[in-house]
Amino acid sequence: MNTPNAEWRDLDALHHLHPFTNHASLRAAGARVIVKADGPYIYDSEGHRILDGMAGLWTTNVGYGRRELADAARDQILELPFYNTFFKTTHPPVVALSQKLAEIAPPHINQVFYGSSGSESNDTAIRLIRHYWALKGEPSRRVIISRKNAYHGSTIAAGSMGGMGHVHQHSYPVYEGFRHVMDPCWFDEGNDGESLDEFGIRAARAIEDEILAVGPENVAAFAGELVQGAGGVKIAPNTYWPEVQRIVDKYGILLLADEVITGFGRLGTWFASDHYGIKPNLITFAKAVTSGYLPLSGLLIDDRIVEALLAHDDDFNHGYTFSGHPVACAVALKNLEIMERERLLPRVTDYAAPALARMLGKFKDHPLVGEVRSVGMMGAMELVADKKTRRRFENPGRVGLICRDHFFREGFIMRAVFDTMVCAPPLIWADSEFEEAERVIGKALDLTLADVAGEIAA
Numbered sequence: 001m002n003t004p005n006a007e008w009r010d011l012d013a014l015h016h017l018h019p020f021t022n023h024a025s026l027r028a029a030g031a032r033v034i035v036k037a038d039g040p041y042i043y044d045s046e047g048h049r050i051l052d053g054m055a056g057l058w059t060t061n062v063g064y065g066r067r068e069l070a071d072a073a074r075d076q077i078l079e080l081p082f083y084n085t086f087f088k089t090t091h092p093p094v095v096a097l098s099q100k101l102a103e104i105a106p107p108h109i110n111q112v113f114y115g116s117s118g119s120e121s122n123d124t125a126i127r128l129i130r131h132y133w134a135l136k137g138e139p140s141r142r143v144i145i146s147r148k149n150a151y152h153g154s155t156i157a158a159g160s161m162g163g164m165g166h167v168h169q170h171s172y173p174v175y176e177g178f179r180h181v182m183d184p185c186w187f188d189e190g191n192d193g194e195s196l197d198e199f200g201i202r203a204a205r206a207i208e209d210e211i212l213a214v215g216p217e218n219v220a221a222f223a224g225e226l227v228q229g230a231g232g233v234k235i236a237p238n239t240y241w242p243e244v245q246r247i248v249d250k251y252g253i254l255l256l257a258d259e260v261i262t263g264f265g266r267l268g269t270w271f272a273s274d275h276y277g278i279k280p281n282l283i284t285f286a287k288a289v290t291s292g293y294l295p296l297s298g299l300l301i302d303d304r305i306v307e308a309l310l311a312h313d314d315d316f317n318h319g320y321t322f323s324g325h326p327v328a329c330a331v332a333l334k335n336l337e338i339m340e341r342e343r344l345l346p347r348v349t350d351y352a353a354p355a356l357a358r359m360l361g362k363f364k365d366h367p368l369v370g371e372v373r374s375v376g377m378m379g380a381m382e383l384v385a386d387k388k389t390r391r392r393f394e395n396p397g398r399v400g401l402i403c404r405d406h407f408f409r410e411g412f413i414m415r416a417v418f419d420t421m422v423c424a425p426p427l428i429w430a431d432s433e434f435e436e437a438e439r440v441i442g443k444a445l446d447l448t449l450a451d452v453a454g455e456i457a458a
């Protein structure tokens with residue numbers, strides 16, 4: 001492991017193709033080599049300490065360097081490193097975790113189907129939704145309505161359910177049976193003079209319009225992230241989710257909540273469905289269930305769907321070798337135990353979420369910033385050419401990357417989604433981390449402003 005930095009970079013370029021990456025530009029610049037992490041910080045091979053404002057990739061909710069999680073993995077590897085759950089077999093870690101998840105999930109949800117990634121579990125959801133309607137004798141119900149800018153993963157099915165054009169472009173072709181309606185982000189979609197509440201209702205009604213256009217007898221489900229994460233931390237107004245619930249109830253269609261980011265405390269509740277007071281039939285989770293220490297995902301399934309499965313003496317022909325992997329389950333259990341013991345959920349509500357909102361709020365008058373927004377421990381800053389009219393820069397993504405690079409050089413990670421700067425810190429941030437982030441953001445925004453000053457509206 002003592003290979004010098006330049007050599008890691010060269011070997012990486014020779015042998016490793018990265019996800020969601022422009023390979024020509026990565027080859028030109030070389031990857032940054034991250035060698036270790038502790039608490040809220042990561043460290044690169046040149047010895048820089050970097051404050052991780054993205055919690056890995058929306059994952060590391062309890063922070064890095066937790067010895068207890070390492071011990072849980074080690075103990076389970078020695079006890080039972082792997083056994084499958086296909087052939088009427090089970091094992092203690094998967095049983096214990098399933099019981100725990102049923103306890104913290106909304107009351108009408110009591111069963112879990114596991115995978116190893118959010119994409120996989122959304123594929124499970126897509127299959128199960130269509131299978132459910134077939135079992136119910138309504139096989140014409142196949143259409144799943146989701147939203148533009150949604151991210152549900154990168155397999156072909158989950159990518160088709162997602163609403164990102166650049167993902168669809170590489171799906172050859174996008175699966176049929178998915179319809180995408182407007183997302184509930186006021187900054188992009190709101191009309192001047194329209195209140196947030198009015199906008200929330202209008203955005204939800206777009207789902208009803210689509211149901212009527214497709215024919216309610218053909219619609220199986222509506223799927224959405226409770227807060228669109230990869231799409232740019234797009235936060236729905238408070239009127240949106242209750243209206244969505246009313247609409248799915250009215251037409252009897254299933255509601256799939258993709259909580260791959262919002263699950264496990266990011267909004268101060270176990271699931272954001274609790275935060276918004278909705279009752280999904282299905283909840284996808286992944287990322288933070290293990291705080292990213294090992295890959296694990298799952299689909300929480302409500303009693304209505306489970307009863308339909310139980311009423312039929314037949315297989316559900318679907319599953320993964322690593323469904324319910326014992327080591328990942330053991331780490332997940334320990335991770336949830338840490339969250340409870342350290343009271344991280346109330347900590348988000350009472351301290352961290354208000355601190356993040358306050359910190360971002362300090363930049364709302366900056367000449368580059370068109371809007372700041374946050375909910376729980378997820379936040380965004382819109383970089384714009386004209387604050388007054390919300391006009392964006394030419395070549396979307398260019399200024400965001402300039403800004404992201406300034407952040408990185410100053411020792412802080414925020415992600416650029418085109419020109420929206422997003423953050424999702426671990427839930428453990430204290431005053432010192434918020435203060436450090438504020439210093440760096442101020443400096444990086446000023447440096448970015450200097451780079452693009454000629455493009456800013458007077």
Ligand SMILES: *Cc1c(COP(=O)(O)O)cnc(C)c1O
Pocket residue numbers: 058116117118119120122151152153154225229230258259260261286287
């Ligand atoms: C990351 C993400 C996924 C996909 O999860 P993978 O583990 O990368 O397959 C799905 N949905 C949402 C909301 C995500 O943020």
